[in-house]
Amino acid sequence: MIRFAFRKYLFLLLTISSLWSGLHASPTRVRIGLFYEWLVFSAVVTPEQGEWIVVADSFAYPAQGMTYVSLVGDRVLFRGENGMKRICEKLLLRPADSTGVIAIRPLHIPAGKRQYRGILEIIPEPTGLKLILDTSLEEYLAGVVYTEGGETAGIEFYKAQAVLCRTYTFRHFDKHGDEGFHLCDGVHCQAFLGIPPSGHPVYRSVTETRGMVVTDSNGELITTAFHSNCGGQTADGHNVWIGDMPYLRPVKDTFCLYGRNARWTRSVPLSDWENYLREQGIPEEMLHPKAGLEFFQPERTDYYRLGDYTIPLARIREDWGLKSAFFDIGIDQADQDRVILKGRGYGHGAGLCQEGAMKMSELGYTFYDMIRYYFYGVTIQEYVGKEEIP
Ligand SMILES: [Zn+2]
Numbered sequence: 001m002i003r004f005a006f007r008k009y010l011f012l013l014l015t016i017s018s019l020w021s022g023l024h025a026s027p028t029r030v031r032i033g034l035f036y037e038w039l040v041f042s043a044v045v046t047p048e049q050g051e052w053i054v055v056a057d058s059f060a061y062p063a064q065g066m067t068y069v070s071l072v073g074d075r076v077l078f079r080g081e082n083g084m085k086r087i088c089e090k091l092l093l094r095p096a097d098s099t100g101v102i103a104i105r106p107l108h109i110p111a112g113k114r115q116y117r118g119i120l121e122i123i124p125e126p127t128g129l130k131l132i133l134d135t136s137l138e139e140y141l142a143g144v145v146y147t148e149g150g151e152t153a154g155i156e157f158y159k160a161q162a163v164l165c166r167t168y169t170f171r172h173f174d175k176h177g178d179e180g181f182h183l184c185d186g187v188h189c190q191a192f193l194g195i196p197p198s199g200h201p202v203y204r205s206v207t208e209t210r211g212m213v214v215t216d217s218n219g220e221l222i223t224t225a226f227h228s229n230c231g232g233q234t235a236d237g238h239n240v241w242i243g244d245m246p247y248l249r250p251v252k253d254t255f256c257l258y259g260r261n262a263r264w265t266r267s268v269p270l271s272d273w274e275n276y277l278r279e280q281g282i283p284e285e286m287l288h289p290k291a292g293l294e295f296f297q298p299e300r301t302d303y304y305r306l307g308d309y310t311i312p313l314a315r316i317r318e319d320w321g322l323k324s325a326f327f328d329i330g331i332d333q334a335d336q337d338r339v340i341l342k343g344r345g346y347g348h349g350a351g352l353c354q355e356g357a358m359k360m361s362e363l364g365y366t367f368y369d370m371i372r373y374y375f376y377g378v379t380i381q382e383y384v385g386k387e388e389i390p
């Protein structure tokens with residue numbers, strides 16, 4: 001009976017404490033699966049700044065110089081430059097303080113060397129070494145903003161990107177929960193290639209927007225879509241993803257019209273184009289005269305129309321590897337046996353247009369202006385978690 005009562009109180013206590021932390025849960029640390037898009041069987045790990053400790057199961061050593069790690073059977077082999085050698089079930093590299101920098105260079109894959117701050121875990125798996133970085137949320141976000149937003153842009157643009165990346169992080173915090181980390185470092189989640197150069201404005205963009213996220217009219221974290229250049233009009237979210245996203249509505253964008261990715265052309269042999277249309281089920285009679293193949297898209301539409309027949313433009317984009325689905329089709333006047341595709345923009349076109357937002361940043365707009373311009377009816381606010389984030 002006593003035991004039962006104790007359990008009941010314990011349960012109540014746990015419920016109250018989880019509710020409390022749930023309401024105020026804003027994670028400060030994040031676990032990232034590194035080199036997620038690669039199979040890593042061996043790597044060179046080098047402490048580049050500060051003191052580091054290697055923990056091989058229950059044995060700890062000071063890390064000195066390069067450490068070679070590799071998968072041997074179902075264990076990790078660790079070999080230090082100082083002759084230290086050990087086989088273990090789990091390897092940890094831990095810095096003495098938060099300024100420590102460590103570099104990882106996987107061997108036999110062309111991923112290159114990347115630098116990180118945080119605690120590195122190396123776990124053997126049948127498919128290779130699992131590399132997990134436990135780092136501060138701010139270090140991670142600065143790295144993502146740098147990778148996704150480029151090296152040279154205005155501070156307000158970086159802030160917009162920081163708020164969107166933070167929103168994504170919280171919305172998808174446990175995307176890889178069953179693998180022992182929160183998010184991966186590939187485009188599957190958010191591209192993260194390590195720490196940016198010290199003093200880079202992306203760090204400021206993260207600290208000056210601390211805790212801020214974007215929510216929709218129901219207070220839910222939004223789908224934080226962004227792309228390189230919309231070509232003058234953003235896409236409706238419904239054309240890119242399935243789901244109810246009223247904040248992803250088409251926006252006429254004049255800011256990106258002179259951006260690097262504003263326009264593109266592609267020349268295709270007429271016979272290849274005709275064959276493609278046949279494969280798509282367009283009947284022979286629709287292919288003649290060839291002037292009938294022409295198509296104009298002054299505003300974004302969803303389909304290439306040939307009489308009563310249609311092909312989704314998103315499918316054509318994918319099949320031909322085009323930069324966008326926002327293009328016209330014409331017969332080349334200089335060579336009537338070729339078709340010219342004249343396109344605008346780069347990317348799926350939904351949400352924030354990066355080249356447009358960069359221009360806005362240059363013209364003195366704030367990150368609030370940018371986010372509200374590209375996302376309809378959203379609120380930028382301090383994150384108040386509704387669900388507990390582990
Ligand atoms: Zn992922």
Ligand SMILES: [Zn+2]
Nearest residue numbers: 230253256353
């Ligand atoms: Zn644009």
